[in-house]
Amino acid sequence: MNTGIDDREGFAAFLLRLRGRGTAPKALVAAFEATPRRGFLSAQFHALAWSDGMLPIECGEAIEGADLQAAVIAALHVEPGNRVLEIGTGSGYTAAVMSRLAARVITIDRYKTLTEQAKQRFEALAISNVIVRQADGSNGLPNEGPFDRIVAWAAFDSLPRFLLDQLSSGGVVIAPIGPEEGEQVLAKLTKVGSRFEREDIGMVRLQPILRSVAMVI
Template sequence: MKAALSDREGFAAFLLRMRSLGLTDQRLMSAFEATPRMAFVNGNLGNVAYGEGMLPIECGEFMEGLDLQAQLIRALDLEPTHRVLEIGTGSGFTTAVMARLAGRVLSLERYRTLVELAQQRLQALKIENAFVKHADGRQGLAHDGPFDRIIVWSAFESMPRQYVDLLSSNGVMVAPIGPLEGQQVVARLAKIGSRFEREDMMPVRFLPLLEGVAAAL
């Protein structure tokens, strides 16, 4: 009962922070509420699961803070018909949230352990429109596209043309772009005809998107 109470209180605090940022999208907040964050974090981190800071997960990786995750997903403007490509599954939390908002989510992860854990969590929540694949996130996926929305949880040094080209007409991509060892900016790239409109959202520090799949984990 204590864990459930902590879950409710944590979500309530998250809602207040989102309102202070002007983010009050009811459909988005309902998707977060329906996705128990406690199920995606290590048990000893339950008391900070709904915080703003990054959380360590398996394979030496990290899950971004909840506030940043919410802002980036909001920038996608997801609709029930959208096909989404996610680069960097991590714990599978954002995969699950987006699956409640979109028609289909394909998530790529380089660590097999993270893939297996995310699949187990999605299955436990009975989410059937999200698919996690063990794959190299730097490689194009033309055979799986086009996608209406793309989101990347690692940084690119310059505009990632290999993914931008996978967007459908009027598609949107959200990704950190900038120096790989310094501060980047989250860019929202909207495809309009044959050109792209870029909107810079916020400064961040993300790890670079690594090439290949992990050999051991």
Template structure:
């Protein structure tokens, strides 16, 4: 993992100021993010922007969401030390690493083998042992592993993801973007109540639609 620089510390301090300005002062989350060297999850030419709110390119033509957006979503998960968490879309592995510092167990799935392999290596380098990275199609979740207390999906559904209801524990929370593939989507916080969801929209975004299958070559 890349070592932290003075510029990184200054960039993280600026990120903290932005978070405080938006009322996000979750001390456990901030500590978990600070303990996770974000630049090590981002290709070299973009590392100076690691703590910015810019979406940055990573391997396989994918991207990592801006630090501010990730913090907002992770804070909205309201993670507790006993939670079992499912993440769809491992990407660089940064969010899985942060969640792993806050929850009991994390299963993160990724359709690109290269991303899954790189994320696994980064987590091992940080000594994070409660996160399992799986290379697989996550479009229908991981039905054999539930129920989960929290599910977060970093790709968009066109409609309410009802196939995930049964994978959530009672009172569990799923956060995912819902909306058209080419338009503005709402980041929805869905709380399981019985066999349905209570929905609260917490942000707007534009993320790639959730793709089925695993990538053929990478």
């Protein structure tokens, strides 16, 4: 089996789906193309690297489907000078993609295993503008803002208004809001003065945000 051909075919199918949904800006496509997705997955899932389904990773977590990741990053409108906070490093893939669009990405996860693996992957790809940290992301990173963009890959049970204080003027947060069980609303919150403008951009099923860091893994 020619994995290179399989990978190219998978990426081409992914690109067609993005174009069909109108979420394929050139810079975003180039960032995805430059970031080898299978390198962030266990070997058994390489054939599914560009699929739209969630795939398991370490620590009982999962990597979101490529289409959802692309839709969220497109909606963030990451710009070259931006400072981005990502809550939920996971495999590190989305931070790697955003590193090609932003000035700096700070990505945090409660699991040390995931942050250590992500660091190794960034080093292997010579990505130097991502800072990875094991931290409790349930309150963002209150002492390190302001950020121009914040994205959360875990759901808050109510509107995370505290993130407003961590955003620069005109900054954007994208986060799922809703119950632990069932679907959550994927909300895009833009900071205007001292308030948010909210736009709901879809429905997702992601894990709830967990407080504290994991002590063992």
